[in-house]
Amino acid sequence: MGLQSRHLLGLEGVSKDDIHLILDNAVSFKEILKRPIPKVPTLRGKTVLNLFYEASTRTRISFELAEKRLSADTVNFSKTGSSVAKGETLKDTIRNIEAMNIDMVVVRHAAAGVPLFLTKCVDAAIINAGDGMHEHPTQALLDMMTLREKYGKLGGLKVAILGDVAHSRVARSNIFGLLTMGAEVMVCGPKTLMPYGIDEMGVEVSYSVDAALEWADVINILRIQLERQGKGLFPSIREYHTEFGVTKKRLEKMDKVITIMHPGPINRGVELDSDIADSENSVILKQVTNGVAVRMAVLYLLSGNEGGEESS
Amino acid sequence: MGLQSRHLLGLEGVSKDDIHLILDNAVSFKEILKRPIPKVPTLRGKTVLNLFYEASTRTRISFELAEKRLSADTVNFSKTGSSVAKGETLKDTIRNIEAMNIDMVVVRHAAAGVPLFLTKCVDAAIINAGDGMHEHPTQALLDMMTLREKYGKLGGLKVAILGDVAHSRVARSNIFGLLTMGAEVMVCGPKTLMPYGIDEMGVEVSYSVDAALEWADVINILRIQLERQGKGLFPSIREYHTEFGVTKKRLEKMDKVITIMHPGPINRGVELDSDIADSENSVILKQVTNGVAVRMAVLYLLSGNEGGEESS
Amino acid sequence: MGLQSRHLLGLEGVSKDDIHLILDNAVSFKEILKRPIPKVPTLRGKTVLNLFYEASTRTRISFELAEKRLSADTVNFSKTGSSVAKGETLKDTIRNIEAMNIDMVVVRHAAAGVPLFLTKCVDAAIINAGDGMHEHPTQALLDMMTLREKYGKLGGLKVAILGDVAHSRVARSNIFGLLTMGAEVMVCGPKTLMPYGIDEMGVEVSYSVDAALEWADVINILRIQLERQGKGLFPSIREYHTEFGVTKKRLEKMDKVITIMHPGPINRGVELDSDIADSENSVILKQVTNGVAVRMAVLYLLSGNEGGEESS
Numbered sequence: 001m002g003l004q005s006r007h008l009l010g011l012e013g014v015s016k017d018d019i020h021l022i023l024d025n026a027v028s029f030k031e032i033l034k035r036p037i038p039k040v041p042t043l044r045g046k047t048v049l050n051l052f053y054e055a056s057t058r059t060r061i062s063f064e065l066a067e068k069r070l071s072a073d074t075v076n077f078s079k080t081g082s083s084v085a086k087g088e089t090l091k092d093t094i095r096n097i098e099a100m101n102i103d104m105v106v107v108r109h110a111a112a113g114v115p116l117f118l119t120k121c122v123d124a125a126i127i128n129a130g131d132g133m134h135e136h137p138t139q140a141l142l143d144m145m146t147l148r149e150k151y152g153k154l155g156g157l158k159v160a161i162l163g164d165v166a167h168s169r170v171a172r173s174n175i176f177g178l179l180t181m182g183a184e185v186m187v188c189g190p191k192t193l194m195p196y197g198i199d200e201m202g203v204e205v206s207y208s209v210d211a212a213l214e215w216a217d218v219i220n221i222l223r224i225q226l227e228r229q230g231k232g233l234f235p236s237i238r239e240y241h242t243e244f245g246v247t248k249k250r251l252e253k254m255d256k257v258i259t260i261m262h263p264g265p266i267n268r269g270v271e272l273d274s275d276i277a278d279s280e281n282s283v284i285l286k287q288v289t290n291g292v293a294v295r296m297a298v299l300y301l302l303s304g305n306e307g308g309e310e311s312s
Numbered sequence: 313m314g315l316q317s318r319h320l321l322g323l324e325g326v327s328k329d330d331i332h333l334i335l336d337n338a339v340s341f342k343e344i345l346k347r348p349i350p351k352v353p354t355l356r357g358k359t360v361l362n363l364f365y366e367a368s369t370r371t372r373i374s375f376e377l378a379e380k381r382l383s384a385d386t387v388n389f390s391k392t393g394s395s396v397a398k399g400e401t402l403k404d405t406i407r408n409i410e411a412m413n414i415d416m417v418v419v420r421h422a423a424a425g426v427p428l429f430l431t432k433c434v435d436a437a438i439i440n441a442g443d444g445m446h447e448h449p450t451q452a453l454l455d456m457m458t459l460r461e462k463y464g465k466l467g468g469l470k471v472a473i474l475g476d477v478a479h480s481r482v483a484r485s486n487i488f489g490l491l492t493m494g495a496e497v498m499v500c501g502p503k504t505l506m507p508y509g510i511d512e513m514g515v516e517v518s519y520s521v522d523a524a525l526e527w528a529d530v531i532n533i534l535r536i537q538l539e540r541q542g543k544g545l546f547p548s549i550r551e552y553h554t555e556f557g558v559t560k561k562r563l564e565k566m567d568k569v570i571t572i573m574h575p576g577p578i579n580r581g582v583e584l585d586s587d588i589a590d591s592e593n594s595v596i597l598k599q600v601t602n603g604v605a606v607r608m609a610v611l612y613l614l615s616g617n618e619g620g621e622e623s624s
Numbered sequence: 625m626g627l628q629s630r631h632l633l634g635l636e637g638v639s640k641d642d643i644h645l646i647l648d649n650a651v652s653f654k655e656i657l658k659r660p661i662p663k664v665p666t667l668r669g670k671t672v673l674n675l676f677y678e679a680s681t682r683t684r685i686s687f688e689l690a691e692k693r694l695s696a697d698t699v700n701f702s703k704t705g706s707s708v709a710k711g712e713t714l715k716d717t718i719r720n721i722e723a724m725n726i727d728m729v730v731v732r733h734a735a736a737g738v739p740l741f742l743t744k745c746v747d748a749a750i751i752n753a754g755d756g757m758h759e760h761p762t763q764a765l766l767d768m769m770t771l772r773e774k775y776g777k778l779g780g781l782k783v784a785i786l787g788d789v790a791h792s793r794v795a796r797s798n799i800f801g802l803l804t805m806g807a808e809v810m811v812c813g814p815k816t817l818m819p820y821g822i823d824e825m826g827v828e829v830s831y832s833v834d835a836a837l838e839w840a841d842v843i844n845i846l847r848i849q850l851e852r853q854g855k856g857l858f859p860s861i862r863e864y865h866t867e868f869g870v871t872k873k874r875l876e877k878m879d880k881v882i883t884i885m886h887p888g889p890i891n892r893g894v895e896l897d898s899d900i901a902d903s904e905n906s907v908i909l910k911q912v913t914n915g916v917a918v919r920m921a922v923l924y925l926l927s928g929n930e931g932g933e934e935s936s
């Protein structure tokens with residue numbers, strides 16, 4: 001029983017069964033990670049290329065650990081120190097690398113659609129580690145794993161996604177995945193940071209963080225990208241914190257427990273108060289731990305998928 | 313039966329037997345790379361340092377894959393993030409690294425002669441991965457492997473090398489290697505990009521790409537280094553393309569098949585048309601695949617060469 | 625029998641027994657490094673993060689080799705290409721990384737106290753690879769290993785540390801370690817480069833390199849950090865060389881053998897003459913070789929130390 005696709009480009013269109021299959025495997029791998037030697041020979045002899053055109057700490061390290069714990073050989077490529085500077089096309093870069101017999105490529109790129117494009121160029125299995133404002137599927141999978149772990153199921157759960165929804169690949173992947181799994185999703189943030197057509201995605205929309213908190217079982221707080229300030233879309237940091245910051249005061253008004261999620265890195269004191277990030281209802285570090293297990297599951301499930309239609 | 317030298321600094325002076333030995337071993341390693349687990353324990357416990365003072369994607373990754381598939385431990389050093397910035401001499405850098413018991417060093421440097429210099433400083437086996445405008449021997453070896461694979465032999469083959477011959481370490485290594493193997497070599501390019509004394513190297517010289525194509529069985533098209541423009545030596549890109557670009561139109565005039573080679577990265581539409589680069593007569597991706605096998609062969613053959621005259 | 629602490633933050637307060645334990649283990653590992661396959665499975669399945677916020681060649685490579693020869697999985701993090709640029713706090717970075725089940729962290733940072741701070745944030749064992757002007761304990765351990773190897777003991781040995789003592793973490797770690805082991809220590813350098821309160825550390829102080837050479841069995845010459853010039857503390861390079869440079873002429877005046885040490889990278893011709901650096905009394909390259917063995921010993925001794933008081 002494998003996944004329906006031989007790549008993981010996003011969660012749009014991925015079936016409930018496939019998501020369950022990934023999460024079930026991730027649970028098994030999480031058990032393995034608790035062993036004294038948290039390593040399995042599953043991908044021995046396979047080579048995985050980590051192709052990161054955007055800076056990354058946690059996602060890159062998380063994938064690299066997942067690969068090493070599966071005993072894969074890993075090769076890292078980052079924009080700096082490479083011949084990208086020499087003006088080579090993306091297609092030539094990837095085809096050249098594939099000609100060296102790479103089995104899987106984990107790719108992050110500032111342009112949406114790059115992972116899809118790569119599937120047209122090479123035979124290797126492609127895993128999207130974040131492409132522009134499009135999708136970041138393994139982030140949403142680890143978010144869902146964390147929630148399923150806590151609540152036992154995803155169906156019926158009310159998840160509010162808060163922040164700069166318009167520019168967030170994390171939001172998009174979570175929306176697709178959570179709706180597929182039967183959860184209810186609300187998005188909340190300043191009007192200027194809401195994407196066109198968001199109401200057609202099957203989610204609730206709110207512009208009040210208090211209303212979102214009242215509604216939600218879980219709040220997934222997006223990182224505010226400080227570099228977007230001063231472009232007219234964005235309030236000041238102080239204003240953002242006042243209007244949309246998740247604060248102790250706001251949460252104490254609610255007569256219930258709300259699970260706190262954040263994909264990191266956190267701007268403490270901007271979108272999320274520091275004591276809430278570290279509170280007992282926060283599952284932020286569990287998300288990170290589950291990230292390695294989810295990525296092991298994805299790598300494992302896609303590695304077994306031999307052959308393919310595309311030719312190089 | 314090992315190589316005559318315990319280093320690979322270039323192909324100048326390397327015997328026919330040694331080149332055959334490397335290529336024969338590369339063919340065996342290429343077979344291994346087709347196995348489900350393309351890995352051998354040949355270099356287990358050996359440590360290889362990849363010392364790249366110049367940016368590189370494909371050469372660095374190709375060597376790193378070769379090392380990992382031989383089960384060597386690899387350590388990467390690149391100019392950024394190192395104490396080169398602190399003003400240490402090259403000799404001290406390499407001697408310090410060697411004092412950590414490195415077995416082999418793969419080195420790329422902008423200055424010709426650095427690999428040779430390193431052999432005077434340390435006991436480790438040195439492999440030149442490109443030094444200035446001097447040599448890039450593994451590139452020429454993979455080119456020859458690709459041609460021997462296609463034609464069954466190198467003797468008598470007519471290979472034209474096209475482009476900025478004056479500044480090309482790829483051209484020099486190919487000239488030395490191909491002539492040793494009994495091939496005929498022609499170099500072709502603008503007069504301003506021909507090195508002094510080229511006619512004494514035993515090659516034909518032409519300034520007409522049409523004449524070169526008429527003569528050749530194989531054309532090896534060098535990358536035009538766009539950064540050299542505006543220094544008086546170099547025509548404009550448009551002019552270069554018009555005068556020396558390998559185009560469909562030019563090839564269709566020839567009444568024969570010409571094998572297309574390029575060491576990459578390609579400037580598509582400058583020195584080589586995109587459809588020719590991807591045509592059935594192009595062996596460009598085969599070159600890349602063979603690169604890993606050739607580098608495995610070189611690493612293997614040099615690793616067995618214990619002891620040495622030089623002392624640290 | 626393990627170390628008293630589960631971290632190695634510095635040598636201040638580390639007992640004589642613990643230092644002997646580390647050095648004895650390092651001697652054993654040095655033997656292993658002479659084997660044809662210099663590798664042991666000691667840390668198989670353990671993951672070590674190399675967290676380098678400052679540029680480094682030899683220390684980073686030395687740790688990485690030590691880890692690989694112990695069969696650990698290693699993950700490298702350097703400031704460039706990471707989300708440090710995104711403004712994440714150090715605490716969040718390290719806690720996130722730890723949530724991925726890292727066992728040990730080797731950290732270098734420009735700010736003194738960062739390794740200590742990390743022990744408050746995470747459960748992983750922390751090894752200080754240099755923090756600001758505080759300590760660089762593995763450097764001092766490898767220095768002591770080299771001296772114990774040469775002299776059979778450290779007690780009673782007269783070690784002069786020469787140079788910019790005020791800004792040197794190497795000097796501080798050596799002072800703490802050597803005094804604990806019963807050696808006598810003198811510091812020597814320009815008055816402007818002597819730290820406040822140095823006389824209370826239990827060392828001799830001299831402002832004359834000739835006096836220091838007369839007194840010493842061993843001279844450990846610190847690297848002059850050229851970037852500190854022009855800040856009023858520092859003489860010119862020429863003046864420094866004249867007043868404090870260790871030269872052949874100065875050494876020839878002494879009627880005895882003085883062992884020459886330097887932590888590297890050397891400014892040849894500034895703090896140390898080139899021919900002295902390479903002379904038979906120099907143990908500079910032995911220091912480098914011993915560095916790998918010492919780091920293997922530290923990694924091994926701290927890895928076995930399960931559990932801990934700090935919680936994440």
